[in-house]
Amino acid sequence: MADEIQQTEPENGEGFEKKKRKPSRSNELKGGLNINSMMDIMTIMLVFLLVSITSDPLSIKQDDYLKIANSTVDHKPEDSVPITVTKQAIIVDHKNVVKVDCSKSGQICQGDDYKDPGNTYSIGKSFKEDGSEASFMIEPLHKRLEEIVKQQKEEAKDLGREFKPVATIICDHEIPYRIISEVVYTIGMAGLSDLRFAVFKGGKR
Amino acid sequence: MSRKPSERRNAEDFDDELDLTPIMSILVILIPVLLFAFSFFEVRVQAVSSPRLGTGKASKKDDEKKPLNLTVIITSKGFKLTQQAELTTEPEKPIFKRIMTDSDGKEVEDYDYPTLYSRVLAKKRQYPDEKTINIGAEPHIPWKVIARTIDAVRVELEKESYEKLALYEKAEAKEKKDGELKVPVDLFPAVVFTVVE
Structure with a gap:
């Protein structure tokens, strides 16, 4: 167009160039x-x-080694020291602190074995106080948590705030009560008295 | 350096639009990375306490009123309920696992959470001031069972008892008014972990 x-061209034909x-x-x-x-x-x-x-103060990412249990509880997470217990390790501050042993029918779990229910999970006695199987104190976890508590206390003091001794345990749903008891006991001994367990809201009661 | 006016006049038109392609490339990479890190589930927390060590001195108040000391022990066969020996005449009957139909319509052998809820609610009716419940389990009991047990004893539900597991699984918590807010009615909100020897 x-x-x-x-x-x-213009109609009058004068012929100027447009x-x-x-x-x-x-x-x-x-x-x-x-x-x-x-x-x-x-x-x-x-x-x-x-x-x-x-x-999100916890930012949980699920995989074959960490699946969170469901619950109907409705308390929101707050700032705390997160301690993750997967089927492979206890993780604090994105670092593996203690290895979790897994066995299936007496054999060490490998690859896809972790996906199956009914495996046996435990903490090796070498990680425990005095190398005793019966002990509830997990030494490397205790040491790491004491460092974190000390650091957080100093930070709170510098900022003029009160230190809140809160720990959140992010625990795989297959982890047995024995490991939970050991972790809870160790956390308590490290000076974190207020404990919370991370769960996913919803699902069946 | 500024350009001469004649240069500006004679200059050809510039395309004044920004080239957004590199920014798009960054976004195309960043968004999948963030989506991968994003959790699509709502995370909540369940508060628990570890048992205090040491016996301590009994106060006068303790002498006047004995605590209920209600304890749920989870075994591979089911639940055991215990309480302060002086407050009961006969031991509580264990709650065995049984085959039930769940909310998905499947027949499953599972822990009898509806019965546990009814029994714990009956205790709350007897001792309305009690807020603490001890929960212990055999060493091999997985966390998912303990989490569901805590759910069963934490808040009161709409009904006093549930015959079917399917109805219990879908039951909502009973609510009361707290000012303008509606809050769940507590059953035993203070959960303390105990170790079963």
Whole structure:
């Protein structure tokens, strides 16, 4: 249509040359896609995900070695020292502190064995106080937690806040009561008296 | 350095739109990474206490009123309930596992949580001021069973008892008004872990 306008001569035939009109932008064909709206969606998603992840004090990621039990309890998590007990290890501050032994029919668990229910989980006696099987104190966990408690007490003192001795245990649903008792006892001995267990809200009662 | 006015006039039109492609590339990588790290489940916490060591001195108040000391012990066969020996005339009957139909319509042999709830509720009716319950288990009992047991003794439900497991599993907590808020009616909210020898 723009070309037609350029070629039209005035009717009186005086023959002046009309200046070529620059083609409007809308008429130009662009090769690439318009990604502005896509950018908007992506930016909103990014902000939403960043806010969700940073506001979650526990940020639990489930896998074959860590599946959380369900519960109908409705208390929200708060800032605390998270202690994760998976089928493979006890983890504090993203570091494996103690190895968890797994056996299936007397054999050490391997690969897909961890997916099966009914395995036996235990903490090796070498990790316990005096190397005694009967002891409830897990030495490496106790040492690590004492360091964290000391550090958090100093931080709280510097900031002029009160130190809250809260620990949250993120525990796989197959972990036996014996390991839970040992972890609870060790946490208590390290000076964290307020204990919480992480659960997923919902499901059956 | 600023350009001469003549240069500005004679210059060809610039495409003033930003090239968003590199930013898009970053976002396309960042979003799957964050989605992978994102948890789609609501995490909640269940408060428990570890038993205090040492006997301590008995106060006068303790002499006047003995605590109920209600304890649920989870064994591979079912639940055992115990309480302060001086407050009962006969021992509590154990609650054995039984075959029940769950809310998915499956026949399962499971712990009898509905009966445990009814028995614990009856204790609460007898001792309304008591808030503490001890929970112990055999060493091999998994955490998922203990978590469900805590659920059964923590809050009061809409009904006094549930015959079927399917109905119990879907039961909602009984609520009371606390100012403008509605809060669940507590049964034994203070859970203390004990060790079964």
